[in-house]
Structures are given as C-alpha cells and as structure tokens.
Amino acid sequence: MRKKAIIHISDLHVMLPTFRNLEPKKEIKSWFNTNNNDLDVERYLDKFIEIIKSTYDEDYDFSILVTGDITDEAQDEEFSKATEIINRLKSELNVNNDNLLIVPGDHDVNWRDCENAFESDDRQKKSYLYKEKYNRFSNFYKEIYETDFDYEKVILKEIIIENIVFIGMNSNYKIDFCGGNGFIKKKQLIEELSQIKEKYNGYSKIAVFHHNITPFYQNNTNGQWDKDNRIEVLEVLKSFQFKVVMFGNEHTTGSKEEDQFYYVGAGSLGMKLLTDKDAPPSFKVYNVFEDNSHYSLEQNLFHLINSNKNNSTSFGKWGIQNLIQLDEINEIILIQKPKIEATETNIIGDKEISIEAENSKQNIPKKENYPYQNYLDNKYHHKIFSRVKELKIFHSGHFHWSDNSKAHNWIEVAKLLNDKEDVLLCKKAILDIVEKSEIEFDFIIGLGIEGNILATRTAIVKNKPYSFLPYSYRYEDHADYEQRLSIKNNGFEKILIITDVVHDGNTIRNLINDKEPLFFDKSKVKEIHVISLFYSGKDEYELGLINMTQEKKEKEKDKNNLKHQHQPIEERIQFYFVSKMIVETCPYGSDFRETCMIVKHKLDCVHEFYDANK
Amino acid sequence: MVISAIFNKTTESVYINLHAEQSFTGSFLIFNDDIENNIIEGVYQSLLKEDTVKRINDFFDSEKKTKLLVLDFNYIDDIQLNKPDLFVSLKEKTELLTFININKEIIDKVGVSFFNSPSNITNGNIYEQFFLTEKECNEIQILGTDELFENVFLQKLIECKETQDSGKKKHHSSSVYLPVFLDLKKMMINERPFFIYVVYMLAMKMRIKWEIDDLDEQENNKPILFCQNLNSSYIASILSSFLKLDLLSMDHIGPINKVYSNLKNRIQEGLNYIVISDLVCLGTEVKICKNVINYSGGKYIGNASIVRVETLHPEDDYSNYEYIFKITKENNSEIGYVIETALMQ
Numbered sequence: 001m002r003k004k005a006i007i008h009i010s011d012l013h014v015m016l017p018t019f020r021n022l023e024p025k026k027e028i029k030s031w032f033n034t035n036n037n038d039l040d041v042e043r044y045l046d047k048f049i050e051i052i053k054s055t056y057d058e059d060y061d062f063s064i065l066v067t068g069d070i071t072d073e074a075q076d077e078e079f080s081k082a083t084e085i086i087n088r089l090k091s092e093l094n095v096n097n098d099n100l101l102i103v104p105g106d107h108d109v110n111w112r113d114c115e116n117a118f119e120s121d122d123r124q125k126k127s128y129l130y131k132e133k134y135n136r137f138s139n140f141y142k143e144i145y146e147t148d149f150d151y152e153k154v155i156l157k158e159i160i161i162e163n164i165v166f167i168g169m170n171s172n173y174k175i176d177f178c179g180g181n182g183f184i185k186k187k188q189l190i191e192e193l194s195q196i197k198e199k200y201n202g203y204s205k206i207a208v209f210h211h212n213i214t215p216f217y218q219n220n221t222n223g224q225w226d227k228d229n230r231i232e233v234l235e236v237l238k239s240f241q242f243k244v245v246m247f248g249n250e251h252t253t254g255s256k257e258e259d260q261f262y263y264v265g266a267g268s269l270g271m272k273l274l275t276d277k278d279a280p281p282s283f284k285v286y287n288v289f290e291d292n293s294h295y296s297l298e299q300n301l302f303h304l305i306n307s308n309k310n311n312s313t314s315f316g317k318w319g320i321q322n323l324i325q326l327d328e329i330n331e332i333i334l335i336q337k338p339k340i341e342a343t344e345t346n347i348i349g350d351k352e353i354s355i356e357a358e359n360s361k362q363n364i365p366k367k368e369n370y371p372y373q374n375y376l377d378n379k380y381h382h383k384i385f386s387r388v389k390e391l392k393i394f395h396s397g398h399f400h401w402s403d404n405s406k407a408h409n410w411i412e413v414a415k416l417l418n419d420k421e422d423v424l425l426c427k428k429a430i431l432d433i434v435e436k437s438e439i440e441f442d443f444i445i446g447l448g449i450e451g452n453i454l455a456t457r458t459a460i461v462k463n464k465p466y467s468f469l470p471y472s473y474r475y476e477d478h479a480d481y482e483q484r485l486s487i488k489n490n491g492f493e494k495i496l497i498i499t500d501v502v503h504d505g506n507t508i509r510n511l512i513n514d515k516e517p518l519f520f521d522k523s524k525v526k527e528i529h530v531i532s533l534f535y536s537g538k539d540e541y542e543l544g545l546i547n548m549t550q551e552k553k554e555k556e557k558d559k560n561n562l563k564h565q566h567q568p569i570e571e572r573i574q575f576y577f578v579s580k581m582i583v584e585t586c587p588y589g590s591d592f593r594e595t596c597m598i599v600k601h602k603l604d605c606v607h608e609f610y611d612a613n614k
Numbered sequence: 615m616v617i618s619a620i621f622n623k624t625t626e627s628v629y630i631n632l633h634a635e636q637s638f639t640g641s642f643l644i645f646n647d648d649i650e651n652n653i654i655e656g657v658y659q660s661l662l663k664e665d666t667v668k669r670i671n672d673f674f675d676s677e678k679k680t681k682l683l684v685l686d687f688n689y690i691d692d693i694q695l696n697k698p699d700l701f702v703s704l705k706e707k708t709e710l711l712t713f714i715n716i717n718k719e720i721i722d723k724v725g726v727s728f729f730n731s732p733s734n735i736t737n738g739n740i741y742e743q744f745f746l747t748e749k750e751c752n753e754i755q756i757l758g759t760d761e762l763f764e765n766v767f768l769q770k771l772i773e774c775k776e777t778q779d780s781g782k783k784k785h786h787s788s789s790v791y792l793p794v795f796l797d798l799k800k801m802m803i804n805e806r807p808f809f810i811y812v813v814y815m816l817a818m819k820m821r822i823k824w825e826i827d828d829l830d831e832q833e834n835n836k837p838i839l840f841c842q843n844l845n846s847s848y849i850a851s852i853l854s855s856f857l858k859l860d861l862l863s864m865d866h867i868g869p870i871n872k873v874y875s876n877l878k879n880r881i882q883e884g885l886n887y888i889v890i891s892d893l894v895c896l897g898t899e900v901k902i903c904k905n906v907i908n909y910s911g912g913k914y915i916g917n918a919s920i921v922r923v924e925t926l927h928p929e930d931d932y933s934n935y936e937y938i939f940k941i942t943k944e945n946n947s948e949i950g951y952v953i954e955t956a957l958m959q
Contacts, residue, residue, distance in 0.1 A: 383649045415880060418838075420860050423851075425649060449865045452844055453851040460642045460810065460852075463615045467803045468844050474865075481795070482844045486803045 004161050005056050006297070007093070008065045008284040010210075010248025011268035012106065014082045015072035031281065031315060032085065032271040034077045045085060045316055048269070048283075049092045051318040053303065056285070061163055062093045067266060068105025068210025070140075079140035086144055093320070095486045097145055101159045102167045105210035105249060106175045108140075109133045115177035127176035153191045154184055157346075162288055163295070164204045164334065166246075167196075171209040174226065182211025182225040182249075186232040190376065193240045204295070204334035206244040207237055214263045215247055216254025217279070221408045221584050222395055224249055228389055234261075235580055238538075239376055241460035243334055244297075252279040253301055254327040259538035262332045266300070272315075273304070279302045281315075286332070295335040302326060375535075380429035381579040384533070387422055389417055394581060398598060398606040402473045405506070406586035410607070411534055413450045413500040414433070427457035429578040430498055432532055435457055437576060439529050441496035445469060445485070447511065450500035454533060458498060470500075472510035473610060492529040502532040502575060505584060509570050528573045535577035616673040617811040620766050622757065627682035628708075629759060630670060632662055633689035634814045637905035639666045641855040656858040658827070660691040662720075667700045674707040683708035686759055687716035689818075698725045705746055713744040714756060759909050763815065767939050770808065770920065772949060774800045783954075788898040791954040798892040798920060799845055812920060813849055816938050817856035820918050823936045824888065826857060836888040837915055838862050842903055845892040849920065853890065862887065864906070891919040895953065897933070924953060 011589070013030040028035075029043040052062070066086070071078035086422040090100065114133035121130070124540050135149045141149035150156070152191070156168045174183040213230055222230050245264040253267035267282035281304040286297040301321045323330050375381050388394055393412040398482065400406045417423050433439075446455030446468040459466035467485045470478040497508060507529050512520040550569055589594045617638050618631035630631065641653030643665070674683075701724050705711040713721070717739050721727045726746055735742040735752040745751045776795045783791040802809050821827060829835040838860045841850035847863050854861045862880060881887070890904040894917065904914040916934035923941045924931075941951050 020936065167694075326802060379649055414863050414865070416864055418860055418880070420854055420858055421653065423861060424654065428649070446848075449841075449844060449847045449863045452847045453861065453863065456848065456851040456853075457642060459806075460615075465803070467799075467804060468848060470844065478844070481797050481799055484799070486800045 003056075003060050003117045003593075004288040004517075005062070005160060006063045006065060006166070006286040007052065008246060008286065009253055010067040010266040010267040010283075011069040012082065012085065012103070012270040013069055013072040013268070014067075014078045014085065014270065016075060016077060027274065029272055029274065030072060031272060032081065032270045032482060032580060034081045040314060045088060045516065047315070047318060049089070049177045052093060052285070055320070061099075062091070062095050063099035063159060063166075064089060064095050064101070065166060065246060065266075066100075066102045067208060067246065068103050069107040069248060069268075070102070070105070072107055074108050074113075074136050075108070076136055076139075079136055079143075083140060083143050084434060087305070096544060096568070098127060098162070101145070101157055101166055101168045101208055102141065102144065103156060103210055104134070104137050104170060104172055106172055106179060108137045109172055109175045110136050110489055111177035111179075118177070127178070128174045130176075133172075133176070154189050155190065155196070158196070160203070163202070164205045164288070164297075165200045166208050169207055169209040169286045171211045171225075173199040176605075182209070182213065182223070183229050184209070184233050186229070186236060188476035189233065189236050190494055193236070202526075204244075205240065205242045206246060208240050208246045210247060210249055212247050212250045212265055214256070214258075215250065216265055217250050217252035227396065228394070231394070231582055236376070244332055244497065253282045253284065253303075253326075253328070255323075255332075257329055257332075260333075261538060262329070262358065264332065272429055289331070294333050297332040297334065299323060299328065299330060299332060301326070307575060346502060361559065375577065375580050378429075378432075380425070380432055382578050383425060384416070384429060385581070387416060388579075388581065391549060396602060398586070399609065400586075400606060401609045403590050403612075405473065405503075406588070406592065407503075407536075408586060409500055409536075409581075409583040411536065411583065413533060416533075417450060419451050424457075426454055426533055426578075429533065430454050433531050433576050434462070434496070439496060439531075439576075441494040441527075441529060443489075443492040443494075444469075444496045444498065447471060447497055447499035447507070448474070450533075452497050454500065455498035458496075464496075469511065469515070472507050472515050475515065477610075483515075485516065489521070489524050491524075493525060494529070495520070495525055497528065497530045499530065499532050501534045501536050502530060502577065503536045503585075505530075505573065505575065508573060512570065512573075513568055521571070526572065529576065530573055531576045531578075533578050535575070535580045537591070538582050615807050617807040617814065619673065619807075620762055621680075622762065623928060625755060625757070626680055626800055627684060627757075628677075629678050629684045629686065629757070629762060631686045631688070631759070631811070631814075632666070633660070634811055635670060635688075636662050636666045637817075637856060638810065639663065639669065643669075647678060650800055653853060654858065657814065657821060657856045658858070660689055661697075662687070662690045662693045664695050664697060664700065666881050667695065667704070671700055672705075674704065675784055676709070679707060679709065681707075681709045682754060683710070684712045684714055684756060685716075686714050687720065688714075688759075690720070691717065693720050693723050695723065698723075701726065701746075710751070711746040712751075712754075712756065713746070714742060716741050716758075717897070731852075742862055764939065766808075767812065768945065769949065770801055770805055771796060771939065774798060775949065779877065788870065788896040789936060789955075790894070790896065791956075793952050793954060796893055796921065796949075796951065803850055810852060811895050813852045815858055816849075816920065816936070817853055817917055819936045820853075820857065820888070820936070824915065826859070834885055836860070837888045837891050840864070840887045840889045840907065842899070846890045849892060851892040853918075881907055881910035881912040884913065886913045886915045888915055889917045891917060892933070893921040893923070894919045894937075895923045896925060923953075925953070 012032050014032040014034065015028060015030050017028055017033050017035040018024050032041055068080045089095065110133055113135055114127065114130055117130035118127045131151050134149065138149040154169050156170055158168070159166050169184060171182040171184055173185055174180045198550065211225055211227045213234065215223040238261065244264060246264045248266055250265055251268035251271050253265055255262065255264045266284045267279055269281055269283050271278065273280045283302050285300045285302070287300070289296050289298045292534060301323055302318050303321050305316050305319050388411070393415045395410045395412060396408060398408065399410040417426060441464060444455055444459045444464050444466045444476055446452035448471045452468040455466065465487065467487055469485065470482055470504035475483055512528065586592070599606055615637060617632065618634040620629045636659055637657040640659045644654065666930050718741065721741065721744060729746050729747060729748060731745040731747050731751055734744050743756055774797045776797055778793055783793055824837060826836065836859055839850045839853055840862050841847045842864045850861055887907045889900050891900060894900055900917045907914040916936065918936045920938050921941065922935065922937040941949055
C-alpha cells in the first residue's frame with residue numbers, strides 16, 4: 001500500500017532583485033528571486049527536491065500545501081517565477097492539482113493595485129473590499145489550476161488524503177495597501193462550511209490558511225489575527241469538528257496542542273537567515289500514520305543548516321530537526337480510537353469472547369433533550385456575543401483567580417450586567433436554557449454576584465427555593481453570613497446552579513466537594529445542573545465532558561497535568577451554557593512566580609482577583 | 615406565587631396589594647422570547663390585567679377559605695379584564711371579599727356596582743372600602759395596610775435574629791461588636807415571595823424619594839443601582855426589574871478593585887448612583903461606596919436599604935436615604951439589637 005506524505009511549505013517570498021526604481025537591492029532577503037542569472041535559486045530548489053526524495057522513497061505519494069506569501073510584493077514577475085517553481089515541484093514530485101493546495105498570503109495581495117482602485121473609485125467603499133488587490137494572484141492561480149480564483153469565497157479548495165480533508169481558506173479579507181491582520185468573515189465561514197458538512201462527514205478536517213492564528217514568535221496572544229475574529233473563527237472551526245489549523249506567515253516554525261486542538265506553523269521556505277533574529281528556512285512534512293490506538297499525522301521538521309564548510313553550497317544543507325528539543329509536537333492525533341476490551345464468558349467446553357466498548361461503562365449523564373447541541377444555533381448566543389464585542393468586555397492580559405487558575409483573557413461579565421436591557425437579555429438567556437432543555441430541579445443556587453443577578457429571574461419564574469453563594473475561590477473575601485446557604489438540604493435531589501462563566505468546572509466541583517459537602521452529599525443530591533452564560537474552555541463540547549471522571553483524571557495524568565488528581569470523582573454534573581468564548585489559559589503552573597518572566601520581573605500588569613498574600 | 619399576601623390570624627383575613635402583584639407580573643412573569651425586546655413594565659403600570667387576577671385566583675385554590683379577603687387597589691387606575699367572573703370566582707374563595715382604594719370606574723368595569731353595602735366608604739371618586747355584599751359590615755375591621763406590613767416584617771425580622779457567640783461578634787466592616795446579628799439572607803431565602811414584596815415596597819418608596827418617574831432616560835438622569843455584595847446584588851437585581859434602572863455591581867471593595875483601576879473606570883462621570891444595602895448599621899460600607907462613586911466622577915445621591923439602624927436622632931442625620939424598616943429605640947425592645955465597643959465590654 002502506498003504511503004502518504006504532505007509537504008507543507010510557506011512564505012517563499014519570491015522577490016524582485018531590484019526596487020521599483022530598478023536600483024538593485026543590496027541584499028535579496030529570499031532564496032527565491034526573479035533573477036534568472038542567479039544560479040543559487042535553482043540550486044536551492046534542487047536541494048529542496050533532493051532532500052524530499054532522499055528522505056521519502058518511491059513508495060510515497062506527495063501532496064503539497066502552500067500557505068501563502070508565495071511572492072514578496074505580488075508583482076507579475078514574481079508570480080511568473082513562482083509559477084515556474086510550483087510547476088517544477090509538481091513535475092519532480094509527481095503532484096497533480098488534486099493534491100496541491102495553494103492559499104494566498106498578505107504579500108500576495110498587490111498593495112498598489114488595491115490603493116489605485118480605492119482612489120480611482122473615490123474611496124466609495126472600504127479599502128480592503130477592492131477585488132483588484134487579487135488581480136495578479138488570480139492570474140497566477142489560473143495559470144496553476146486552470147480555474148478562476150474566486151476572491152469572494154472563504155473556502156478556496158479542498159484536497160483529500162485518505163480520511164483527511166485539508167480545506168484551504170482565504171484569510172486576507174481585511175488586507176489592504178496598509179497591511180492588516182488575518183480575518184475571515186464568520187457568517188460566511190459558517191455558511192460555506194455548512195454547505196460541505198455532509199460531504200466531509202466522517203473526515204478529519206484541517207483548516208489551511210496563511211495568517212498565524214496563534215503566535216510562536218510574537219509576544220501576544222492573537223498572532224497576526226484580528227483579536228475578536230480570532231475567537232470567532234476558532235469557535236466556528238471547532239464547532240464543525242476541525243482538529244487542526246495549519247498556517248505560515250510567521251517565519252518561525254511551531255506547533256502545539258491545546259485541549260486536543262492543534263496549531264501548526266511551517267515557517268518560511270524562502271527567507272534567508274541573515275541576522276540572529278531570523279529563523280532558518282524551514283518546511284514540514286506530515287506522514288499519515290495509523291495503528292490500533294489512533295490515526296494521526298507524524299510531523300517532520302526540516303531546517304536549513306549552514307555548516308560554513310568550503311565544499312557546501314552558500315545556503316547550507318537541509319536536515320531533519322528534533323521536534324522535542326524545539327518544543328514542538330511529534331504527532332497530530334486526528335482520531336483517538338476507543339480501547340476495546342475482551343471479556344470471556346464461561347461456557348463449559350468452549351470459550352466465547354464478547355467485546356464491549358469502554359464508553360458504555362462510563363456513567364456520564366446524557367441529556368437527550370438538549371436543544372443547543374451546537375450553541376451557534378442559540379439566538380441568545382449571537383445577541384450576547386455581539387454585545388460583548390460592542391462593550392469591548394473581552395480583555396486580553398494577565399488575569400489570576402488563584403495560584404492555579406490563571407488566564408490571558410477575561411470576560412468582564414459584570415459590565416455586561418449594567419444596562420437593564422442587557423441584564424434582562426442575559427436572565428432570559430439562562431431561563432431559555434432551563435425551559436428548552438426541560439431541566440427539572442428542586443433548588444437553585446446563584447454563584448457569585450453575577451450568578452446571583454442572573455439567577456433571580458429563573459428562581460422567581462420557576463418558583464423554586466433559592467439561595468446564593470460566593471465563588472469557591474473567593475470565600476475568604478466574604479462575610480460569614482454570605483458563605484452560608486441559610487437552608488438545609490431536607491430533600492432537594494436535583495440542584496440547579498447558575499453562574500456567569502464556567503471554564504473547566506473546577507469552581508463548581510470545589511463548591512460541591514469543599515464548601516458545601518453536606519448539602520451536596522451523594523445520598524441526597526442525585527443530579528446537578530449547571531448553567532453558565534459563557535463557557536470559556538476549549539474542549540470540543542460534549543455533555544458531561546468537564547465532569548471529573550476516572551478517564552479524565554487518567555488522561556491528565558498521562559499529560560503530566562496533576563492539578564486535579566486530588567479531586568474526587570464527580571459525575572453528577574450536567575453543564576449547559578448560552579455562549580462560548582474561549583479564554584487562553586496561562587501555561588505556567590503553580591511555580592509561576594519563579595518561571596513566568598512577567599510575574600517575576602513585573603514586566604506587565606497582572607490583575608489579581610484574589611488576595612495573593614493570603 | 616403571590617408575593618403580597620399578608621395573613622392576619624386574629625381577624626382571619628388576607629390582604630393583597632394588587633399593584634404589587636401587577637408589578638410582579640409585568641416585571642417577571644410576562645413571557646417574552648423576543649431577544650430584541652428587553653423592556654418590561656416594572657412598577658410603572660397602573661393597569662390591572664387579567665393574568666394577575668387569574669394568578670391570585672389560582673393561589674387561593676390551594677389556600678383555606680378565609681373570613682375576609684381584602685384587595686388593595688392603591689395605584690391601580692384601570693382594569694383590563696375579558697373575564698369579569700374572575701372576581702366572582704375570588705369571591706367564592708372567601709366569606710367576604712372587599713376592595714379598598716378602588717375608583718368607581720373599576721367597580722363598574724368589574725360589574726359589581728350593584729353591591730351596595732351601607733358600610734362602604736367613599737371619598738370623592740374613590741371607595742376607601744367597598745364590600746362585595748349588600749349587608750352591613752360594621753363589625754369588620756379593615757386594618758391599615760402599612761401597619762400590617764410593618765408588623766409582619768418585624769416578626770419575620772425577629773426570626774432572622776442570631777445571637778452571636780463571642781468569637782463572631784465583631785462586625786465584618788465596622789469596628790464594633792454586634793452580639794445580635796440580623797441575617798437578612800435568611801429572610802431572602804426562607805420568605806421568598808414576601809421578600810420580593812419587600813423589595814417592591816422599597817421600589818415604590820425610592821420612586822417617590824428620588825422622583826424617578828419624572829427623570830428622563832435620554833438625559834442620563836435616571837439613577838444607577840450600585841451594589842457590592844451578594845445580599846445587595848440580590849436586592850438590586852429585583853429592584854432593577856421593578857424600577858427599570860441600570861445596575862452596577864462591584865464585587866466587594868477589596869482586591870478586585872485593582873482590576874477596575876486598570877481597566878477603565880466603570881463608574882461613569884456625572885451619572886447618579888444609589889447604593890443598595892440589605893442592612894445599614896453604622897453606614898461604613900455605604901460611606902466607602904459613596905467615596906468610590908464620588909471619587910470616580912459619579913454622583914452618589916443616596917442609599918436604599920431594607921433595614922436601617924437608627925444610630926442618630928433624626929434631627930442630626932443628614933444622610934439621604936430610604937428604607938423599609940428602621941430599628942428605633944421604640945421597636946428595639948422586641949429585636950434586641952445592640953452595638954458594642956470595647957469600652958462597654
């Protein structure tokens with residue numbers, strides 16, 4: 001059976017050897033330039049093809065991903081050279097258009113064409129809306145694919161390799177002659193993905209675009225992507241069961257996994273290593289791998305190494321890098337297969353083997369009548385999300401709720417609960433979940449000040465006993481009387497907890513296990529339903545996922561995440577939410593005061609929601 | 615649920631405040647799934663609607679038949695009723711149904727004007743008492759609703775009383791000792807419908823005190839309800855619905871304030887703020903809130919609380935406040951509220 005290898009190259013930056021005034025550039029920053037007399041260009045390409053062929057034998061079928069910035073200034077000569085390069089790769093590596101995926105980068109947008117169109121149209125519309133910016137890329141695209149480039153679409157092309165579909169997207173919506181950040185129109189993305197959803201049902205999906213939606217080099221949380229749009233796009237992708245995003249733009253390679261979602265950057269194939277701030281040219285190759293436990297892409301990173309030896313080329317040699325040493329991941333797991341267990345039933349004389357899936361053993365409560373399997377179907381989500389954007393209450397920075405609970409974002413829910421109409425909207429949103437999910441409960445608890453405000457309407461309308469408590473990590477900031485429920489559990493079996501944000505469910509479990517163990521005793525309370533206005537975690541949402549199950553504990557232990565090992569198993573909780581906004585958690589552990597530069601050297605403001613001195 | 619039902623055991627009577635019930639319906643019970651329409655009626659509605667009367671009817675289905683049911687129409691100017699027999703149905707749930715503070719037009723609309731008890735008392739266009747009977751009812755004593763409410767509140771407040779052990783006596787925000795603690799949270803949790811009525815009463819008092827009806831939303835005159843702990847946020851959340859006012863919650867003037875000083879002030883310059891409290895003892899927390907508001911450019915215009923302890927003689931007290939119940943020298947013998955200092959111990 002033939003093996004598959006996906007070659008990921010990016011940021012070739014094929015450039016002119018001269019400036020616009022035809023003065024020669026002192027230094028041509030890319031190994032790819034349009035000077036036909038520069039023999040290094042061909043040699044560079046030769047060596048690239050050579051390393052591929054020597055590493056991957058004839059049993060391999062190749063596919064190629066080109067994630068943008070193919071040219072440096074989107075000039076015709078640059079595209080012409082790029083066409084030659086791509087055609088040569090296709091020919092040498094036996095790749096046809098069905099296995100070639102090209103997406104444009106911001107450097108493939110012609111800034112002068114964009115500006116000219118904007119000015120000649122008397123600036124009638126937004127500068128980034130002029131299709132002229134893509135004219136030259138369009139010509140290149142047609143030359144390669146013999147099909148038109150549709151500048152109005154988000155999804156440009158899909159390529160299929162076994163059970164994986166790579167979906168190429170255009171992230172240049174807001175690029176104009178002044179540059180800009182990656183941006184994809186959310187509504188359009190949803191529409192286009194919905195159209196192909198059925199077609200790719202069962203496939204592992206990988207989104208491919210140019211702009212880095214997470215940084216590996218830049219010191220921010222948004223990469224080179226519009227801050228708000230980034231969250232929207234990631235949410236949409238996850239809701240359509242994408243597992244991976246692959247991109248270029250940053251000339252530093254990188255890869256990471258966060259809660260089973262992968263971010264992979266290929267670095268730059270073309271840009272030279274000129275200063276100590278530059279990264280060496282690089283590219284990646286992914287091999288499809290499958291065994292009994294999982295289906296994945298094995299990642300291989302190639303760097304250009306210049307040994308300075310007198311018998312080597314001016315650019316050095318390609319070599320495979322040790323990913324672990326470079327803090328990258330070896331493997332992108334697309335499908336984790338369920339473990340199967342064989343059980344024997346004893347029959348005298350014969351043995352019978354029966355197999356049952358492990359999942360059926362778990363006691364995670366499943367709610368049949370949960371209407372918002374996809375929260376994007378919830379009209380309250382859309383309205384509240386837009387209010388969050390209008391009020392600018394999704395903050396980036398450093399936020400600490402405890403030594404073990406830290407994040408780089410904060411949703412300022414208290415500000416959303418200022419305007420009386422917003423307050424009512426949010427209260428109605430909570431009640432809507434209760435009613436549409438037909439949640440039955442005997443008692444309601446409002447958690448925190450915001451949870452208390454949100455819960456009043458539900459408590460009144462449903463006419464159920466109600467109390468309120470502080471967040472479990474803020475007990476010490478509250479007077480004694482505030483820490484009490486002021487009512488005993490004399491028969492409440494089903495409890496509804498309403499709060500503003502749930503991230504990993506820890507605050508809820510602390511409430512149940514540490515703060516009110518008597519009230520929530522398992523002999524009394526059978527079901528716990530938690531409704532939050534926002535879910536800020538990254539887990540692909542499944543009902544009951546953020547319960548503390550034995551499986552979750554073991555998974556976390558395997559990842560060396562010991563944060564929750566002390567927690568008892570808790571499987572009574574059913575989580576619901578109105579809206580989802582992912583909050584990036586801080587990667588530092590409880591030793592952050594020593595390991596996090598920002599905290600240690602006070603490099604930036606750290607907002608503490610607790611008294612760290614206590 | 616009926617929030618304003620006050621039972622008087624002595625006279626075997628029940629009193630219901632219809633404006634409170636209509637405000638409750640209009641603020642909480644109207645079903646509205648339109649996400650763009652987030653406007654409610656609050657306490658500003660003076661039209662009694664059918665679903666409110668129906669709710670009261672349903673309430674009495676599960677209650678024992680009383681001798682006297684009094685419906686107070688104060689603040690109700692008109693009635694919208696497709697089924698006038700709802701009042702007939704109510705009449706059957708009590709031995710005697712009585713309306714108080716009802717205008718003659720409503721009597722006609724309800725269709726009960728033919729009842730002509732000689733004990734009815736009119737005052738211009740208003741019936742101060744209207745008995746739905748032809749008989750004389752001189753032996754029936756209609757109690758003053760304010761006094762009735764105050765007596766019931768006092769009883770429920772006493773039920774919230776806790777004698778503190780010596781370790782807990784220190785007040786959580788003022789430098790004094792409180793041997794007796796009034797846990798209003800207990801009332802909020804265990805007397806839910808009644809407490810909502812208490813908040814309604816506070817809303818009506820605030821409406822008058824700060825002339826909220828006359829304030830123009832467009833000119834940003836309407837006050838914002840400021841709360842800073844769990845109890846006050848519960849009260850403020852309900853008040854916000856009743857009074858249709860914006861909220862501002864600050865989660866304890868404690869460590870979290872560090873965030874607000876860095877992330878733009880949430881207190882808006884020039885806007886009016888009313889601090890909401892459950893119980894005001896020495897006013898320490900109110901003062902802190904007042905200072906935070908004023909220092910941030912807002913305007914503190916007063917404090918609204920459920921209970922207020924009278925620590926100054928009225929002539930010496932210049933604070934601008936409103937309350938539901940004041941603990942005074944006169945009523946404190948039943949409550950036994952004490953503020954101690956080390957000098958006294």
